[in-house]
Amino acid sequence: MATERELQALDWAEDLARELAPEELDLAGPLLQAYLDGSDQLRPASPHGSFGAGQIVALLPFVFKGLGASGPLLAELLGSGMLLKVLETCGAALTVVELGRQAQKLMGGHSTENRQLQSLVRVAEELPKELAASGISAEEAERASLKVLRLLLRDPAGASEFLQLLERRK
């Protein structure tokens, strides 16, 4: 039987799939389970000459990995409301990199806020890199990263638990 927490994580995985890769919606649960059960390695060397997936690569495992890697920073940003504040201020940003740039411009105020803004800049750099490892273009990865951040803001408390699960996986 799945625990309440696992069911919530499954909901998050499906929401991410709906937002970023609709065709992975049916696979969101199994992909999340496989990610939680295994190592960080998402692209082991394929046997030479074997059938490859070509351009078809699932995005969700890379989203999980990116969120797991940025988990502590994102949880702090979600908890403090800084992410919400920045997104409201920079509502016109189309990519997470633009968001990071605009966050940099906001720096210089209170030291705690400044540190959080720096964290946001780091997330804006790291998350698209993980997503781009799936094979999508850098621009697509930046856009998708912003979508992920917006999605997490829908339920900051639930998102923090989801991030902890990704971070503390076996």
Add this chain to the structure above:
Amino acid sequence: MDSLAASRSAGSKAAAPDWKAYAMAPSLLAKKMSAGWTQLRLENAGAVPWVWLMTFGLGLNPLAALVSLVRFVYDYLLGIAPLNASGAVMQPFMLLALHLPLMALSGGIPLLAIGYGSLMVFFPSVRRRRLENSYELRPWEPLGPVQIAIYAFARRLMPDVVFTANLKHSHLLAFVYPGSATEARLAVFGGLLLLWQRDREAAQSVIAHELAHFRRGEALHLGAGSGLETALKAGIFSMAGALVFWLLLGLLNWKLTGILLSSALGAFGIYAVLLAAFWCSEFQADRLAAEELGSSDGLLRALEQQQERGSSLSRLLARLTHPPLSWRRAMLQRGASHALLLSNLIFLGGLSLRSLLLAFSLAGGYFFLGRETAQSIGAAMPYGNVIRDIAFSGTGFMVAGMGFFIWPLLHYRWATLWSRQPVQTRRAPLWPWGLSILISTVLGIFSMLLTAFCYFELLGAPSEDPAVKAQREREREELLRGITEQNNRMLEYWNSEPGQGILNFDPESLQAPAGTEGEAAPQDWNFSDGQSGGADSTDQSVWDSFENLEPQSQSGDSSGGY
């Protein structure tokens, strides 16, 4: 393909091999020649699983190398190394200096790898554990409609297949590997699930192709983590390493480099056969998958999207075990009989390449040592060895011919054994098999003639003056008598000194055999600078010695030819 679909629907039914038709083949042939060749049909057997033959053939190689190494050390310790053909080319100290490390480079490593590869066929659990660890494969519990559909499809093809999965690896689709000698395991990855959603037929083709490897009994030899594939790659890399080493050696002595390169080509030929066997297996797995689905369209699309990817090195490594995609597509677009014939021809092509490389190897002595020296070496070879080598060059073709002959009869039982369920077969024409047997016979004869030409024309063993030949025969008999006496003395020594090891045996204590007293010892060579040869003349460098050596047998008055 439509033709496949039509033939499948028209003739697909469980059928035992048509023993009667085969047994009656000669009389039927005579009857049907006028009525039409295509009336005589056997079941569609697919190509012979050559990798099985290769496993046993190659598996013996390391053993043969070990035996020859032991024999070399044995001969050397007894001081009779120059009595064999290689001893005529290099003096004992040169053999020790060069032969062993070079053998390790060019022959030893690939042979060991091949030994490992052949051995792994009998220990599939080792491969299973390694694969499941490296790809983090876990038992698969299909959830959701896509996974359940994949599960059901694979189970329909092979009811007792065991599934493992790692869905987060979405750049991979699936591969088959052995759980045990009789257990097929199918590793399912995330990419297969996505492909199933986008193009179900292509995904089915991939599964059918992978399971076809097991149903043809070849999954023990092929695929991810296969020892034989590792052996092939190890052979290529060690050969490349040896090539660099020899080319550097060429700065010191280009003749030596030439001889080593040509001899390496001969040894390398076995890999051409192994590669051809791998390619044939892939063609047949493609064909079986297309027949299973009644169409090759899905597989063609799967191949289309696979494309050539990765670095040039990874593409090269992929080519060692898988034919080019364009070839696979072309084979799928042909009729079953033509594809079968082409597949057989590819294997025969591998054998032909091996024979050619062997011929180049023999000719290397001629080209790099010069005619006179090469002929003296050729003359030094016992006649039996020449005959044996000529026969050996045609052996592969003879075995292939026998395989083409008996496989249509064995196929049904073989396929049933691996599928563990009645196998659907359909009648197919006999002509690809007949033509394959004919071509392998012709190629076998040609190969033997080529080897004979290399020996007799280039090395010139039999084209000597009868008087010289008679003299050489006498010398050879004397030397053989000498060897026999040495051996007898050695046995006497062992019998008289129980507990003494061979390393304590002093060959100098042996008396010269009757009839050879006063003659130059076999290892004695004249050097152009007037120094006498043998171990005493090692003040010159090894390389200078080799450059200047001239065998005494040139004049025909010495036993140095041996």
